[in-house]
Amino acid sequence: MKDAKTDRPAAPEPGGSPAQDYVLDRQVGFLLRRANQRHLAIFAAAIPGLTPTQFAALARLCELGPQSQNALGRATAMDAATIKGVVDRLRARGLVAAARDPGDRRRIVLAATEAGRAAFEAARAAAHRVSADTLAPLAPGERQAFLDMLARLG
Amino acid sequence: MKDAKTDRPAAPEPGGSPAQDYVLDRQVGFLLRRANQRHLAIFAAAIPGLTPTQFAALARLCELGPQSQNALGRATAMDAATIKGVVDRLRARGLVAAARDPGDRRRIVLAATEAGRAAFEAARAAAHRVSADTLAPLAPGERQAFLDMLARLG
DNA sequence: GCCGGATCGTTGGCGTGCAAACGGATTTTG
DNA sequence: CAAAATCCGTTTGCACGCCAACGATCCGGC
Numbered sequence: 001m002k003d004a005k006t007d008r009p010a011a012p013e014p015g016g017s018p019a020q021d022y023v024l025d026r027q028v029g030f031l032l033r034r035a036n037q038r039h040l041a042i043f044a045a046a047i048p049g050l051t052p053t054q055f056a057a058l059a060r061l062c063e064l065g066p067q068s069q070n071a072l073g074r075a076t077a078m079d080a081a082t083i084k085g086v087v088d089r090l091r092a093r094g095l096v097a098a099a100r101d102p103g104d105r106r107r108i109v110l111a112a113t114e115a116g117r118a119a120f121e122a123a124r125a126a127a128h129r130v131s132a133d134t135l136a137p138l139a140p141g142e143r144q145a146f147l148d149m150l151a152r153l154g
Numbered sequence: 155m156k157d158a159k160t161d162r163p164a165a166p167e168p169g170g171s172p173a174q175d176y177v178l179d180r181q182v183g184f185l186l187r188r189a190n191q192r193h194l195a196i197f198a199a200a201i202p203g204l205t206p207t208q209f210a211a212l213a214r215l216c217e218l219g220p221q222s223q224n225a226l227g228r229a230t231a232m233d234a235a236t237i238k239g240v241v242d243r244l245r246a247r248g249l250v251a252a253a254r255d256p257g258d259r260r261r262i263v264l265a266a267t268e269a270g271r272a273a274f275e276a277a278r279a280a281a282h283r284v285s286a287d288t289l290a291p292l293a294p295g296e297r298q299a300f301l302d303m304l305a306r307l308g
Numbered sequence: 309g310c311c312g313g314a315t316c317g318t319t320g321g322c323g324t325g326c327a328a329a330c331g332g333a334t335t336t337t338g
Numbered sequence: 339c340a341a342a343a344t345c346c347g348t349t350t351g352c353a354c355g356c357c358a359a360c361g362a363t364c365c366g367g368c
Contacts, residue, residue: 022278024213024230028288029193029206031301034231034308036190037355039183044356052183053324059178070346076178077188080347082325089323106333106346124176134182137306147185149300152291154188191325198326207354224316234317236355243353260316260363 039134046126046133053078055123057086058095058112062120066111068101077154095119193288200280200287207232209277211240212249212266216274220265222255231308249273 024030043052050058053076060075061067067075073083087110090096095116101107112120135143178184197206204212207230214229215221221229227237241264244250249270255261266274289297 022213022217022281024210024217025305026301027281027285028301028304029190029197029285030210030231031304031308032186032190032193033206035304036183036186037231038308039186040356043183051323052187056178056184059176063176063178068346077184077191078324079326081327081349084348085323085325104334104346108347127176127181131181131183134307138303142303146300146303147180147182149292149296150182150185150189151179153288154185154192194325205353222316232354233356235319235357238318239354258316258364262317 035134039130042133043130046130047123050119050123053082053086054090055120055127057083058090058116058120059124059127061096061110061112062117066109068107069098069110072110090116189288193284196287197284200284201277204273204277207236207240208244209274209281211237212244212270212274213281215250215264215266216271220263222261223252223264226264244270 040052043055047055056076057072057078060072064075069083069087070080072087073080076083078086087096087098091098094113097111097113097116099109099111101109135146138146194206197209201209210230211226211232214226218229223237223241224234226241227234230237232240241250241252245252248267251265251267251270253263253265255263289300292300
């Protein structure tokens with residue numbers, strides 16, 4: 001048997017038609033998807049030629065130095081299948097170079113090329129602007145708190 | 155040994171940010187992507203058999219009644235190409251029915267079937283739990299504020 | 309009327325994302 | 339040392355998600 005003290009708002013109703021119980025516009029998942037869409041659009045407008053994931057991989061590679069492919073994937077929150085495609089496209093454009101690891105024959109060691117490093121440097125200022133523009137609808141005082149909370153959801 | 159702290163490459167930044175500090179883990183886009191990943195995992199575990207987008211489309215259809223395909227796409231923040239695939243899959247499973255609009259021969263009028271409505275009802279409680287679980291890392295008092303801010307970014 | 313612009317749904321292409329399965333290399337452990 | 343457990347990168351298959359282009363239809367203005 002159920003507790004009678006459960007809240008009304010989200011409780012399943014026995015006999016009636018609940019209907020307005022689930023409001024899509026208030027669900028985290030939906031809002032996350034929409035915020036992501038807007039961010040993607042801002043990014044694409046500010047940095048054409050590099051997707052956010054490609055830029056993230058390149059940035060990490062510049063930040064951390066040479067990495068194995070899967071390690072780079074972990075550092076950028078992409079699974080092995082996803083990072084492969086991203087790296088393939090970066091390699092095809094000469095932004096990332098690959099070499100076999102002599103100490104572990106399974107591994108591929110990736111590193112940013114000169115062109116890759118230059119592309120990262122060239123895009124960095126724009127990337128900061130993208131982040132700022134994305135957060136623009138929030139009051140300045142809210143932004144850090146929002147980022148902190150968002151980070152906790154990851 | 156390397157000078158890692160006072161590294162100032164070819165980016166002349168007079169008085170502004172030192173430009174070296176592009177920290178991926180603090181960028182909104184990256185955090186949004188990671189939060190989305192976690193939410194997706196929670197959703198998939200709680201509601202196997204329906205993706206968040208499919209559930210969103212079904213929910214909107216139950217909420218708003220019969221809609222044209224593109225109108226449903228707008229109501230769920232999906233472009234025409236995306237909503238088509240989602241609707242195709244829902245139709246293939248008998249959760250959504252389609253009929254031509256006699257008043258406008260371009261349009262397809264979509265409606266949830268009995269099975270579709272039942273699937274929505276059956277999943278609704280779980281969907282609420284998904285939202286709650288996603289927000290679980292936040293203190294109860296923070297959640298509403300977070301959602302409000304997130305909504306403003308959409 | 310009719311014509312130009314909007315809207316409707318469709319298609320193709322590209323780029324994430326995840327799951328599952330695989331063969332090869334390496335490490336752990338019995 | 340050999341078997342088992344891991345880890346590496348790859349592939350396939352599916353599901354978004356956006357863009358650009360398209361034929362069909364509708365609608366506004368002339």
